[in-house]
Amino acid sequence: MIEVVGLTKLYGDFVAVSELSLAVQPGQVLGLVGPNGAGKTTSLRCLAGIIPPTRGSVRICGHDLQTDPIPAKQQLAFFTDEPRLFEYLTVEQHLAFTARIYQVANYRDLARPLLEELEIADKADKLPGELSRGMKQKLVIACGLLHSPRVIFFDEPLTGLDPIGIRRMKDSILKRARDGAAIIISSHLLHLLEEVCSHVLMVKNGRKILAGTLDEIRNKYAELGVMNLEEVFVHATGGADVPPRLNS
């Protein structure tokens, strides 16, 4: 579903992403983790077709994102941490616009349950400026899911959400995965990633340093007494600079 081979992104001499390869199958949720500046967002932006990679290939549902971008983009949705909306379009107009862009003929039938699921059905004629941040996030999700994408990228999807919003978002991600979507999530909230991800890819300085299923990764560090993803992350990325954990 998502196949990335040798993805490299350079900014002049600076290597943002180096020879990244990965594959995510339908129903899998891949957690993309790494320290700040590791190249997570740049990788996701390359995978979503926002910026062209310097080298390497990205295939979405069998379509090369560089040479055949339209059918590839037709299958994907990208959610950023900050809701990005057109300030002059109402909720309903956002959905109509998105439907036209993605050619969703029966969008009204799809939009209604989506809006109700996200609890913004009564905000149909509101402008983004009249919505709270959580509501905006929900509208972005409704627009992104309107065309039933088979590939979904989330960049810090839980930023700014309240506990109920976080739970809904987790449920929504798992539901899409169960429905057969291939999902990549970039987040620093490792305990939450443990709840939704089937696989983890750890990057540092633009390079892959660890990859596998959650169990595989835990087992790899089991002999060090590591039990959770946070500890794995600390050992894999921090080295000797990591402060010891305080015992309460």
Add this chain to the structure above:
Amino acid sequence: MIGTFFFLVFHSWKNRLLMRVRRLKQPKYLVGGIFGGLYFCWVYGVQFFSGTRHFRGSGIPGISSPEMAAWVETIGAAVLALMALTTWIFGNDRAALVFSEAEVAFLFPAPVSRRNLIHFKLLKAQLAILLMIFFLTIFFGRIQGGASAWARALGWWVVLCALTLHGLGASFARSALLDRGFSSWKRRLLILFLLVAVVGSTAWWEMQSLPPIKAGSLSLEDVKLYTGRILDSGPLPYLLFPFRLLVRPRLAPDIPGFLLALGPALGILFLLYLWVIKSNVAFEEASVDASRQMADRVAAFRANRGRMPSGPAKKKRAPFELRPVGFPLVGVFWKNLIGAGQIFTLRFWVIIAAMTIPAGIAMTATVKTAGVAALLQPFVLMLVGLSFVVGPQLVRQDFRRDLPMADVLKTYPLRGWQVALGELLAPVVILTGVQWLGLILCACLPAPFGEHGISFLTRCAFALGLAVIAPGLNFVTLMIPNAAVLLFPGWFQTGKDATQGIEATGQRIIFSIGQMLALAIALVPAVAVFAAAYFLLRLVLGPILPVPIAAALVAVVLGVEAWFGLQWLGRVFERLDLSLESGA
């Protein structure tokens, strides 16, 4: 503590300046900086340093006479008094010193006294005052003489400091009154009552002492006499006295006069400072709100590319119903038409056309108004012509507005040229609609010069020709600023990465020159085709009929240019990476 504030203000400005200087390492900022620097040197620098010589050399008749100087001083004092009065009538209910959000976060929880916060505010205000003085000295220096430029600048400093201190003191006093149960409306009514009492008593006084005004024979000298007498007699001279003292240094004719006037003015400044500093009014809560509002306004200003937004976004009716299936790029066009606002709906233009065109025809048909209609025609034609040049700068519902959303647009399953076409369509349609309406009016209205003017048939031929060319020409014209946005997003970036300062002015100058040049180059083939087609067809069809035919050929040429331009613009959009500009 004052030392700490100096440190903060000094280093904030120094670092801001250094950041701009470091940015000049990039050629596009360096070139912009050079152009901007030359522009500012030419417009302001030379004027500032040559202003004194210029005025001393020529002078302004009357300004040196004691009567005129007194009159100017009185008017200046009255203006200053009026400005002070408005702060008591229109000012906010609660004292709210506006700090930046960072200042609120660092200073408010810190062990900094209220008095020191006021000192910090006054210190920061000095920077704004100095900048203001620079512009005021240059601007007023052109039309009014006085002491040297430096004395004039110091004079302005006294006036602006007084206004700042008075504004602060008044806001504290308003808050204190409110805390004592004296509501804002009561305060305003009391001020207005006092104002009416002063104006009324002065008017009564003047009616007793001044000769009546003769209707129809009022000269400038009479106006001077009356205003001078009104302001110099009755209770006003006493009320205006402190304000006179404040404006006197600015209006001093020479250095000794300035030094003489400076003492009393500084005395008033000191009294105002004491008033402000001795006020013990809680302003923190209102300041936090005011600071947040200010931050929102700044963000909105930057998001609007240097223009203040007219207000919060309002719901706008869709120009037409967007069906979910069809050319996707129509969705982008539809979205941008909504963004353009209610004024650009089809219904609006049908109503305007239904009102103006019959009115134009009716005016032409009526003998009494035909002359007016004939005068209107060149005016409308001029507006149509101007719309081709100015229109693309005014109607910006395209990449220029959507640049911050470029990342979102790039995830859509559309080719780059499709996005570009969708983005450009809205301004093209809007401008073309306006131009077509203008051209129909031009054809309907009679040409000036009566029988010797242009015939109806000729007018129709030229209007039709221009109408055919208009969409393509608008397309090509709009492509230039849109290409500039995609090629140099750093120049148009919003938020913290936005280019500001002298280099931004220089970049705008370069951009304007580049736009005119690119347009001229784009028009060369179109003009050549028109000329060739017209002169060939003229031999067969006469002088009128070839105009729309040649124009149709020009439209084809412009269409081809627009098509290739779109393909190129689409590729530029696909390669666009805003993250490359963030370090700018």
